[in-house]
Amino acid sequence: MPKPYPREFRDDVVRVARNRDPDVTLEQVAADFGVHVMTLSKWMRQADVDAGVKPGVSTGESAELRQARARIRLLEQENEVLRRAAAYLSQANLPKRLFPLVSELAAEGIPVAVTCRVLKIARQHYYRWLLQPVTPVELEEAYRANALFDAHREDPEFGYRYLVEEAREAGEVMAERTAWRICSTNGWWSAFAKRRSKNGKRPSPPVHDDLVQRDFTATQSNQLWLTDITEHKTSEGKLYLCAIKDAYSRRIVGYSIDSRMKSRLAVAALSSAVARRRAEGMNVAGCVVHSDRGSQFRSRKYVHGLSRHGLVGSMGRVGAAGDNAAMESFFALLQNNVLDRQPWATREELRIAIVTWIERTYHRRRRQAGLGRLTPIEYETIMTAPANQAA
Numbered sequence: 001m002p003k004p005y006p007r008e009f010r011d012d013v014v015r016v017a018r019n020r021d022p023d024v025t026l027e028q029v030a031a032d033f034g035v036h037v038m039t040l041s042k043w044m045r046q047a048d049v050d051a052g053v054k055p056g057v058s059t060g061e062s063a064e065l066r067q068a069r070a071r072i073r074l075l076e077q078e079n080e081v082l083r084r085a086a087a088y089l090s091q092a093n094l095p096k097r098l099f100p101l102v103s104e105l106a107a108e109g110i111p112v113a114v115t116c117r118v119l120k121i122a123r124q125h126y127y128r129w130l131l132q133p134v135t136p137v138e139l140e141e142a143y144r145a146n147a148l149f150d151a152h153r154e155d156p157e158f159g160y161r162y163l164v165e166e167a168r169e170a171g172e173v174m175a176e177r178t179a180w181r182i183c184s185t186n187g188w189w190s191a192f193a194k195r196r197s198k199n200g201k202r203p204s205p206p207v208h209d210d211l212v213q214r215d216f217t218a219t220q221s222n223q224l225w226l227t228d229i230t231e232h233k234t235s236e237g238k239l240y241l242c243a244i245k246d247a248y249s250r251r252i253v254g255y256s257i258d259s260r261m262k263s264r265l266a267v268a269a270l271s272s273a274v275a276r277r278r279a280e281g282m283n284v285a286g287c288v289v290h291s292d293r294g295s296q297f298r299s300r301k302y303v304h305g306l307s308r309h310g311l312v313g314s315m316g317r318v319g320a321a322g323d324n325a326a327m328e329s330f331f332a333l334l335q336n337n338v339l340d341r342q343p344w345a346t347r348e349e350l351r352i353a354i355v356t357w358i359e360r361t362y363h364r365r366r367r368q369a370g371l372g373r374l375t376p377i378e379y380e381t382i383m384t385a386p387a388n389q390a391a
Contacts, residue, residue, distance in 0.1 A: 208313035251376035263299035285310035
């Protein structure tokens with residue numbers, strides 16, 4: 001069964017359909033966005049229900065019902081965890097360790113995350129205990145860290161050279177370099193240490209290697225995706241667009257538009273691309289997603305999204321626009337054809353213009369020399385069919 005289209009994409013199609021010119025039919029709008037006219041009609045009816053124009057169960061009410069059921073299920077799990085923990089800790093003949101209880105509840109279907117949150121246990125510690133016992137090296141490191149911490153707590157003005165002497169007297173002998181490493185890792189600095197200036201900070205390290213090396217070619221769909229974020233001013237404020245382009249067909253496979261440039265903008269664009277490709281019956285696992293070193297693409301949520309969908313991250317260098325030149329060229333086209341054509345009064349007006357240009361003009365009307373004078377949709381349709389037959 002094909003996956004549903006992302007919500008943001010459906011809302012954009014409904015916006016364009018409602019704001020279409022009198023001579024533009026509903027069938028033409030559906031064809032521009034690559035959906036069936038009956039699907040578009042269903043989306044418009046649901047939008048009328050959500051707006052209160054027609055009777056029916058709104059999307060919000062359905063979501064609230066699902067959330068209520070999920071919340072009830074979560075409360076039942078939390079109550080079960082508390083009940084089992086009270087019974088477990090009341091047995092005097094057992095050691096007071098909660099990790100075995102977490103494993104027992106996980107075997108009965110209660111998620112580890114729920115149990116650890118209720119019992120206030122770090123999941124990292126539980127999984128570390130589950131995989132392997134503490135090694136002698138880690139145990140020795142812990143004893144040394146405890147000795148250094150005790151010395152630091154008693155005399156906060158001491159640096160690591162003095163702390164190592166105190167630790168040696170406590171029975172934990174170590175080299176000064178080892179003491180410096182432990183103190184540096186835990187942030188145990190002398191109270192009289194100089195404050196480090198925040199000026200001249202180096203750029204944050206990339207969370208992924210550069211797997212593209214400015215080679216923006218691909219031999220098939222969903223082999224290499226390029227992504228970036230652009231912004232434009234309106235009278236209401238800035239509007240941000242995060243787009244994802246398939247390097248093979250140069251099609252914008254996913255995008256997200258928002259009034260704030262947060263990590264959720266990049267995550268929503270990534271989810272949109274995956275959902276649309278899966279709705280078309282395509283597998284995206286193993287696809288390389290290349291970006292710059294923006295904080296949105298280094299965020300934990302974005303990296304987790306890549307891992308959840310089986311995608312591989314890639315990042316260019318700092319200040320090197322050529323490392324993502326293929327995506328910059330698309331934004332240049334968007335700038336010339338939409339953003340700079342006129343002043344935009346509202347974010348809604350600019351959003352409709354961007355979506356319409358991408359889906360109607362760029363995808364289905366603008367022929368590209370690099371694609372053999374075909375549009376991205378034509379190229380992908382023609383080139384994908386032989387590949388599927390060969391497979």
